[in-house]
Amino acid sequence: MKNKLEDLRKQIDAIDESIVVLLAKRMETVKKIGQLKKKINIPVLDKSRWQKVIKSKKGYIKKIWEIIHEEALKVEKSL
Numbered sequence: 772m773k774n775k776l777e778d779l780r781k782q783i784d785a786i787d788e789s790i791v792v793l794l795a796k797r798m799e800t801v802k803k804i805g806q807l808k809k810k811i812n813i814p815v816l817d818k819s820r821w822q823k824v825i826k827s828k829k830g831y832i833k834k835i836w837e838i839i840h841e842e843a844l845k846v847e848k849s850l
Contacts, residue, residue: 794839797839797843798842798843798846801843801846801847802846802847802850804847805846805847805848805849805850806850808847809850815844815847815848816844821840824836824840825837825840
């Protein structure tokens, strides 16, 4: 039973690492978007796009997406 728990925790650790890698890639893309928006002089926040994205999210996923979006906006604004 303890080995099973350890195996499951290792799976969680591997998944967490994948999430971190993907979030880092996402933020790199956010920086590119922010630079492009700055270059063509458009606002950081596209409310209609955000509403489309968040509308499909429910429960804790919605909360996570709101945090990710908030951080992405900070990155774009800092450029």
